[in-house]
Amino acid sequence: MTTTTDIDFAAREALRLLGPDPENWVFDQPGIDHNVTIVVGSGSGSTFAFALRRAGIGGVTVIDEAEDEAHAGVWLTRARMKKLRTPKNLPGPELGIPALSFQAWYEARHGAEAYAAIDRIPRVLWAEYLSWYRHFLNIPVRYQTKLIRIEPDVGFLRLHLEVNGVRQVETTRKIIFANGVAGTGGANIPPVLASLPRQLYAHTSELINFSELRGKTVAVLGAAASAFDAAGVALESGAKAVHLFARRSQIASLPVIRVRGYPGAYYNYAQLPDAARWFQAWRFNQVGSTPPPDAIARVTAFSHFHLHLSATWKSAHNQGDRIVAQVNDDVLEFDFAIAGTGYFVDPTKRPELADFAHHIALWRDRYEPPADQRSEQLSTYPYLGSAHEYQEKVPGTAPYLKDIHVFNPAGFVSFGLPIGDVPSIRRDVPAIVELISHDLFFADWSQHEARITSDNVAPDFESSLYADAVWKKPVKAVVS
Structure with a gap:
């Protein structure tokens, strides 16, 4: 090696x-x-x-x-x-x-x-x-x-x-x-969390002391890669339970961006008409960002991980040092919430x-x-x-x-x-x-023109290098 x-x-x-x-x-x-x-x-x-x-x-x-x-x-x-x-x-x-x-x-x-x-x-x-x-x-x-x-x-x-x-x-x-x-831009904080005391939630873009979540019940909002990553670290750090909430009825699994990677699309994409570029961006938002399979496997390995589908938070308020959230028809309580909701x-x-x-x-x-x-x-x-x-x-x-x-x-x-x-x-x-x-x-x-037009450069050689080889017309002998 x-x-x-x-x-x-x-x-x-x-x-x-x-x-x-x-x-x-x-x-x-x-x-x-x-x-x-x-x-x-x-x-x-x-x-x-x-x-x-x-x-x-x-x-x-x-x-x-x-x-x-x-x-x-x-x-x-x-x-x-x-x-x-x-x-x-x-x-x-x-x-x-x-x-x-x-x-x-x-x-x-x-x-x-x-x-x-x-x-x-x-x-x-x-x-x-x-x-x-x-x-x-x-x-x-x-x-x-x-x-x-x-x-x-x-x-x-x-x-x-x-x-x-x-x-x-x-x-x-x-x-x-x-x-x-x-x-x-900045971190996208859902309004339902923004109304809570700041010590009760964080965005995945922030430094989070996961050791403080040991023994706690944690909510994670979002279902893209960063949300699953945060849920994984919380579980590995000893959280009592982690609940991840996805708005969609299933986790996005179709990587629509990946098919753009071939050279033709890759190098010419910016020259597409605005309508085509907009549609592709809009389509990606509709399909959703896909988390890697290993990020999902990382959390599902824990029995105290719970996935909620079609689960948008309707409201949330603090009750003492805890979060009380209404999700669909359920009322759930958490010690801390993490927004994996992008930017x-x-x-x-x-x-x-x-x-x-x-x-x-x-x-x-x-x-x-x-x-x-x-x-x-x-x-x-x-x-x-x-x-x-x-x-x-x-x-x-x-x-x-x-x-x-x-x-x-x-x-x-x-x-x-x-x-x-x-x-x-x-x-x-x-x-x-x-x-x-x-x-x-x-x-x-103007400065470059002067530079590239300038003769202010040392010659590569002097004329003496070829002087002896310069042809001279022979002088005819004079006949007396």
Whole structure:
């Protein structure tokens, strides 16, 4: 079996053969601190940093409000699945360099047979791989740096930050939001729970002290993967009983998104007519998000797990330190409730976008669906451009929006996949980097024109190299 040193050698050798990183070709601009700011140094954020470096784009900074690497991202904090939900062999952060892939990393540590034996990637090992990727590629992340507000200006964006608790302002030409499921909205808290005292419920996006649920009766609202994952951890942590409530009459089991993964649909999806993209998003909402079979098996292994189908909570109130809920015709009591009810997407609800959110084009501004396909939930998704950039609601009113790229689930209606997850990396990271390269080059075209027209370069050789070979017409001898 190879060793950790071997995989580092193999990856280093792959980068050597690829050639050195191009020099930064982007001209410095007075008063501009960064060319690109990446918000959140997760796996996606690190991937963008590497891709931009390979495109010769310097002046890139990665910011993350987490305290440190151990608390960053979701894999070691709020994610509770045992394995990733995507196939193990999907192209991801390696960006076409096999030696940087999870498979190469894993096989170096555990062998090819061990990799062949796993069906999906264990969550903790994925986090370990991403940490290796970040450190091996020397991608610095500025932790304890929170984006508070974006203030547009002419030719750049002013970032109001909180750095280690201190407010400061920096400037950037481009922003990439690689900030996860709540990045363009927030946690969806059902109103029936929102009226309860805050200590009696939590959303799956929050850190939950499951040890405090030992011996308690827990309700979980929702029937997608995160709900089953939370129920599983509660049961494994010693909960007395866990009741999971699903609105539908059965758990969604048809993975409608998966059939979009073939190259034709994958690469051309964004060019579909609006009506087709809307229908596919609407259809997914109608069918529902499917939890993996192992997430269901994880909870059904416990006799004190109880599944309630067609069970929408009608009302809930607190009675002392307990929750009293009416579900259909039943009245049930719980010590704690967990909302596995997903997230909403709405740029107008994000404080950092407050200065200009009203200018951002949403799907409701671009497309009117048939009456039987209307969805308030989908209507507030941003209508994104080909490289995930915001679009203007009214052309000419907010040209700076094209400089903000959204690589999070807010791109679902526009691009047809859970954006920010592994399946979207191969297609969308290069597309975003390509447009950023285009915009930065043409914004500075006068300087580039001068550069590429300049003769200010040392000659490859002097004329003396060929002087002796220059043909000279023979001189005819003079006959006396």
